[in-house]
Amino acid sequence: MNRQKIFFVLFASILAWTAANGKTAAQEPEILICTQCAVENVTANKYCINCGDPLAEELSRWQSERQARERQLKRFISDRVDPPRLFTVPAARVLGSMDVRVMGGGAFGVATDRSFLGTVGIGLGDIAEVEFSTVGMVTNISRGSTVFPTSAFKLMLIPENRYHIPTLAIAFRNSANWQDVQSDRKVLEAQRDLVADGIRNIGYGTRFTTMHGVTTLRLWSLSIHLGLSLTDVRVRDLTVESDYYGVYEAPEEKQKNLVGGFFGFDIEQNPQTKLMFEIQTVSNFQYNVESREIDVSEAWLAIGGVRFFFNRWLSTDVGVWYQSTFKGIADLQIKLGLNLFLPGGSLGDKVWKMSNKSDIPNS
Numbered sequence: 309m310n311r312q313k314i315f316f317v318l319f320a321s322i323l324a325w326t327a328a329n330g331k332t333a334a335q336e337p338e339i340l341i342c343t344q345c346a347v348e349n350v351t352a353n354k355y356c357i358n359c360g361d362p363l364a365e366e367l368s369r370w371q372s373e374r375q376a377r378e379r380q381l382k383r384f385i386s387d388r389v390d391p392p393r394l395f396t397v398p399a400a401r402v403l404g405s406m407d408v409r410v411m412g413g414g415a416f417g418v419a420t421d422r423s424f425l426g427t428v429g430i431g432l433g434d435i436a437e438v439e440f441s442t443v444g445m446v447t448n449i450s451r452g453s454t455v456f457p458t459s460a461f462k463l464m465l466i467p468e469n470r471y472h473i474p475t476l477a478i479a480f481r482n483s484a485n486w487q488d489v490q491s492d493r494k495v496l497e498a499q500r501d502l503v504a505d506g507i508r509n510i511g512y513g514t515r516f517t518t519m520h521g522v523t524t525l526r527l528w529s530l531s532i533h534l535g536l537s538l539t540d541v542r543v544r545d546l547t548v549e550s551d552y553y554g555v556y557e558a559p560e561e562k563q564k565n566l567v568g569g570f571f572g573f574d575i576e577q578n579p580q581t582k583l584m585f586e587i588q589t590v591s592n593f594q595y596n597v598e599s600r601e602i603d604v605s606e607a608w609l610a611i612g613g614v615r616f617f618f619n620r621w622l623s624t625d626v627g628v629w630y631q632s633t634f635k636g637i638a639d640l641q642i643k644l645g646l647n648l649f650l651p652g653g654s655l656g657d658k659v660w661k662m663s664n665k666s667d668i669p670n671s
């Protein structure tokens with residue numbers, strides 16, 4: 309796939325650029341260098357191990373340097389733009405007003421197709437967010453997950469506050485239109501019950517709307533995200549071509565409601581890195597040979613990994629993806645995403661601050 313190559317080239321060049329230019333928040337070694345003899349001492353030493361000179365001055369300089377470093381790290385955390393979601397599940401926060409987020413990524417596995425996922429989101433008035441993205445759905449007739457274009461709207465009901473009241477948001481997501489799903493020949497040939505029925509091709513149209521409520525509870529460096537979702541799935545225009553019974557058509561629309569949910573958490577590991585884990589239910593479309601229908605049920609999908617911030621406006625999400633329809637760990641996929649922010653609103657604030665207070669260091 310060409311898009312994959314483009315993405316990898318983009319990803320590799322950004323990594324290279326960041327490695328060449330980026331300053332990381334690396335920890336300084338905990339040593340004092342004696343001004344008399346230049347020998348390295350541990351910070352617990354009151355006198356130099358080599359010349360016996362008192363190290364009080366060196367210690368106070370080291371402490372003030374450390375405080376400056378800590379202030380810089382705090383500023384890095386408070387200024388960085390953290391996507392208001394984990395890998396795929398939403399958090400109860402929204403993007404800053406007028407901030408635009410562009411996310412590109414994909415899942416990379418050995419056996420399955422590589423579905424490309426992209427997202428564009430914009431924050432509105434610090435309480436709402438609109439998003440256009442592609443999401444994957446699980447089927448047994450095509451490889452990997454089928455990718456749907458969707459649009460979503462998230463509204464924050466209880467904003468982030470200092471009283472430790474959990475943040476609360478509701479969100480709607482629906483597929484832009486009827487989406488055509490066509491079977492993959494190799495996938496069909498790998499399934500015994502479909503081969504036994506002489507099935508050569510399966511196709512159908514589907515669309516869905518999901519409504520969910522999500523709450524985020526912050527406990528120091530740990531954030532817990534919990535959500536409930538109601539999904540209305542429609543399937544129509546089922547066409548099955550079989551060597552044994554010819555073409556079978558079921559044009560009527562079928563509807564199914566699925567109640568699901570998700571749970572996830574993230575932990576601030578250091579100013580540049582967050583550990584993230586999520587588990588959620590997803591719609592699972594399986595063609596049933598007996599009833600000649602598409603059975604829509606729920607499968608679960610889990611992703612665990614890290615979010616690494618290259619700088620305040622660029623971060624990457626890397627995780628390992630597993631879902632209940634996988635047969636074993638050989639089906640594990642690596643999920644890779646790149647989050648880029650175009651700070652519309654917050655950039656304006658910064659420019660204003662910089663022009664009014666010239667003493668803000670631009671580190």
Ligand SMILES: [Zn+2]
Pocket residue numbers: 342343344345346347356357358359360361
């Ligand atoms: Zn010394």
